[in-house]
Amino acid sequence: MSVILAFLTALVLIAFGWKRAKRSPEAQTQVLVKRFVHSGHGWIRETEDGYVLVGMDDFAQSIIGSVHDVKLPRLLRRVHQGELAWEVWHGGRSLPMVSPVSGWVVEKNAMVLQNPALINSAPYGDGWLFKVKPYNLGRQTSNLLTGKPVVQWVQGLQEQLTRVFSTTPALMMQDGGMLVDNLAERCSEEEWKAVVRDFFHTETATNS
16 A cells, blocks of 8 residues: 555656646746837847847837838947937838947848838837847946836826827827827928937937
């Protein structure tokens, strides 16, 4: 009897260990990735090899609307934090973007070049833009936001943007409080220039 009991106990322990091992990969995928966001709406995420992926945040892609084309910096180009680095287009309207990080471009996302719509559908995933070999990354991240402050900051920007267009009913949803999609093609040229200047810090930015 004791032999049978010992055998059953061993089976239970083996089964328990197997379930734990099976759950481990799932637990690892649930770990939140730390992402830093620049005030010009570019983001960075450090990779395991010490490089950083660069992309544009959800606020930026929602403002430009459906991205029809993208121009990325050339390979081995040196980009500088806060200076112009890439550009996206919706029809005839363009949105120049400043780099959230300084370093050398070592890879461009071929999927995005072939299908710019990935910037809209997966701005923090497959829609990343290019990879950078950074320098002094620790010092650079002190100029960036991460975590809850990002959410609060974006909420404030959305409220500010809504106030800017509150006197233009054609750009507001009928139920109020929200802007229509594809704002870039719906606002005037002067309004678009003001949005790019005031929300993306491109007025004083230079090409790196």
